[in-house]
Amino acid sequence: MLGLETSCDETSAAVVADGRRVYSSVISSQFEIHRAHGGIVPELAARSHITAIIPVVERALHESGFERDDLDAIAVTQGPGLAGSLVVGMNVAKAMAYALTRPLVAVNHLEAHIYANWLTDSKVIPPEPEFPVLCLLVSGGHTELILMAGHGRFQHLGRTLDDAAGEAFDKGARLLALGFPGGPAIQERAGAGNAAAFELPRAWLSGTYDFSFSGLKTALLRLTEPMRLASDENPVDVPARREASRPFREHRLPRFATDAPIADLAAAFQEAICEPLAVKTAQAASAFNARTVVLAGGVAANQNLRDRLLQEVAIECGPEVRVSFPAFAYCTDNAAMVAGAASWIIRRGDLAGWEADIFPRLPLL
Numbered sequence: 001m002l003g004l005e006t007s008c009d010e011t012s013a014a015v016v017a018d019g020r021r022v023y024s025s026v027i028s029s030q031f032e033i034h035r036a037h038g039g040i041v042p043e044l045a046a047r048s049h050i051t052a053i054i055p056v057v058e059r060a061l062h063e064s065g066f067e068r069d070d071l072d073a074i075a076v077t078q079g080p081g082l083a084g085s086l087v088v089g090m091n092v093a094k095a096m097a098y099a100l101t102r103p104l105v106a107v108n109h110l111e112a113h114i115y116a117n118w119l120t121d122s123k124v125i126p127p128e129p130e131f132p133v134l135c136l137l138v139s140g141g142h143t144e145l146i147l148m149a150g151h152g153r154f155q156h157l158g159r160t161l162d163d164a165a166g167e168a169f170d171k172g173a174r175l176l177a178l179g180f181p182g183g184p185a186i187q188e189r190a191g192a193g194n195a196a197a198f199e200l201p202r203a204w205l206s207g208t209y210d211f212s213f214s215g216l217k218t219a220l221l222r223l224t225e226p227m228r229l230a231s232d233e234n235p236v237d238v239p240a241r242r243e244a245s246r247p248f249r250e251h252r253l254p255r256f257a258t259d260a261p262i263a264d265l266a267a268a269f270q271e272a273i274c275e276p277l278a279v280k281t282a283q284a285a286s287a288f289n290a291r292t293v294v295l296a297g298g299v300a301a302n303q304n305l306r307d308r309l310l311q312e313v314a315i316e317c318g319p320e321v322r323v324s325f326p327a328f329a330y331c332t333d334n335a336a337m338v339a340g341a342a343s344w345i346i347r348r349g350d351l352a353g354w355e356a357d358i359f360p361r362l363p364l365l
């Protein structure tokens with residue numbers, strides 16, 4: 001299976017067999033293009049996919065050791081994501097499927113993140129996660145608690161009422177002047193900090209499996225405002241090349257004294273995001289008799305979240321419930337998860353026709 005992923009700011013192609021074994025996974029990041037803007041600029045993302053995608057596909061095929069003719073099907077992310085970005089992947093996937101006379105599989109990006117837990121780089125294939133699976137999906141755009149009774153059988157238990165967990169990390173990182181993307185930056189600074197040094201609120205929303213992170217972001221703003229330096233704002237490096245046709249909006253971050261307790265704030269903020277996620281996921285796993293708890297999405301790369309989830313699941317469910325994380329490379333956006341999910345989708349007989357379109361707001365179910 002060849003998979004293509006262009007839903008956001010990574011151009012990626014991968015070759016995966018049987019939904020499990022990854023033969024190649026190539027990711028071309030647009031990080032440098034968007035960094036100075038402090039977030040993703042959709043038009044720049046779409047245009048970079050156009051220039052990157054063919055070399056990325058060529059490399060993924062070459063590294064896999066397979067030829068085009070060896071492919072059984074072509075899979076592509078259909079949504080959710082940025083329209084202009086999704087269109088690039090969809091058109092290339094259709095063209096390849098048409099030229100090679102192979103079936104086209106349209107993959108939901110959220111389902112792909114979940115199926116990243118079935119992937120392995122190794123020749124020795126480990127056992128599959130056992131159903132029922134309880135999944136915490138935490139990315140830049142989504143925070144959802146999902147019960148998976150079997151392949152393709154998803155039930156929503158809860159979601160964020162406002163910001164996604166990754167979005168909270170990104171906004172928190174801006175408030176702490178740690179840059180973009182925020183998750184890895186916060187995790188790194190938090191490593192040298194003490195999470196107990198500051199008290200930040202948790203929205204428990206008890207009696208539900210929902211989450212909320214907007215109050216936490218406001219609390220961090222209130223806490224850090226008095227620490228900001230008077231000479232207010234600090235422009236981030238401006239890209240060397242910029243298009244004359246586009247007005248450039250300078251992205252600004254607050255400025256702090258060198259002895260400001262940024263590491264402690266980062267640690268307290270990270271813990272205030274991870275604790276409710278871990279506790280409520282473990283409670284849901286226990287309530288719905290899950291056999292496996294899986295973490296998915298970009299925020300699944302967060303080590304504190306992994307550690308907290310292991311702890312809470314052990315407390316709530318005991319040692320017989322397994323906790324599974326995708327390999328770090330398959331947490332953030334990648335095409336291996338798309339090619340992987342496509343095998344399970346094909347098994348349920350779900351092929352896309354030539355009329356297949358993209359769906360920027362496609363839900364999981």
Ligand code: KG4
Pocket residue numbers: 008138139140141142165166167169170181182183184187297298299300301302303331332333
């Ligand atoms: O899944 P993903 O690559 O893209 C979406 O589908 O949204 O997730 C990106 C998000 C970003 O918000 C990023 O800050 C967050 O995942 N992220 C992390 C870490 N690595 C990426 N958040 C916390 N800790 C990390 N180590």
Ligand code: ZN
Pocket residue numbers: 109113139140297298332333
């Ligand atoms: Zn994603």
